[in-house]
């Protein structure tokens with residue numbers, strides 16, 4: 001056991017197996033920015049040492065006799081708020097893991113993991129920590145940073161990225177969740193995820209999130225939707241993403257109009273750096289309101305003839321409506337070699353380049369969807385999580401102020417009159 005020095009990341013190691021404790025300690029020994037300040041061999045000892053040493057990171061074994069990692073995490077989260085917990089588990093403990101995330105763990109490592117994986121996770125989780133102190137965190141009450149008129153970030157509006165597909169079932173929602181988490185973890189910024197698939201939105205299921213607060217509460221607040229109202233309605237996910245859940249009942253969708261969505265998104269973009277919007281598969285007034293405000297429309301398609309046909313029609317319609325082509329990015333999801341249709345053929349057929357191809361990974365997708373744990377949380381190497389990461393990185397670059405300065409502003413004016421109405425007015 002050694003004592004701390006000022007600038008290092010202070011780590012508490014917790015594992016009941018002596019060899020594991022020793023191995024972890026050795027792996028961290030040579031990291032100049034990390035210091036193991038204490039080592040505990042049980043949950044009870046971990047709680048005691050956490051209070052005593054006030055570590056910034058707790059590497060916690062999930063499965064220990066007596067007080068297990070989940071109970072110890074809950075106790076540490078309650079008593080040492082500065083400590084960020086990273087849970088260590090073996091494959092197959094997903095239910096356990098889910099409970100530990102609810103108990104306050106920030107991330108997890110699946111054993112066996114490499115030294116690099118561990119060190120990267122420690123640094124990543126630690127880098128999110130100062131947000132509690134600095135007034136830029138997603139956790140900071142939004143009215144502190146976003147009250148109209150007082151916002152120092154007035155010029156710096158957040159970016160709205162929406163995912164759309166003319167056909168359901170192509171992966172919009174799974175990509176929306178993973179993209180939001182990828183942005184949050186790579187760009188370390190404030191991210192909101194809005195489920196505008198108002199009738200049958202399933203973002204809550206994909207994130208295993210439930211709340212009595214949903215977007216339906218905004219129905220009688222038209223003209224008065226502000227950061228304070230939204231702060232109450234947004235549901236926090238363990239990843240740090242704040243989620244605006246869809247109405248609990250499909251009929252409530254009718255209570256929300258395109259104006260509600262416009263107002264909501266305009267406020268959200270002042271509160272967050274990125275606002276990710278999942279949509280229903282219909283080009284109607286509400287969807288067009290989202291498209292108008294969006295900085296990017298990610299059109300998700302799959303390598304099947306009906307999906308490609310719909311995507312082509314989509315470009316025709318959005319072109320006729322005056323949306324700049326450059327605002328729309330084509331994402332090819334569930335790309336299987338055996339489909340026989342490659343990205344080049346699709347790009348040629350739709351006359352629009354494919355920004356990103358994401359391979360099919362049926363098993364990982366199914367497990368993730370059924371567990372309510374996005375792949376970005378526990379299977380970052382999976383093709384879908386990797387795709388989301390690449391997408392996040394590309395969008396951060398594309399939407400940076402420097403890149404925007406050279407790009408022409410895009411988008412049609414607000415015209416709430418449906419596709420036909422808008423076309424007739426052209």
Ligand SMILES: Nc1ncnc2c1ncn2[C@@H]1O[C@H](COP(=O)(O)OP(=O)(O)O)[C@@H](O)[C@H]1O
Nearest residue numbers: 168169170171172173174334359360361362365
């Ligand atoms: N790359 C992929 N590989 C395999 N299955 C996928 C992939 N992307 C999505 N899926 C699966 O497709 C189904 C529909 O995804 P979802 O995100 O709900 O689509 P949408 O929102 O477009 O209706 C889900 O069951 C999901 O697991």
Ligand SMILES: [Mg+2]
Nearest residue numbers: 172173197202
């Ligand atoms: Mg969906």
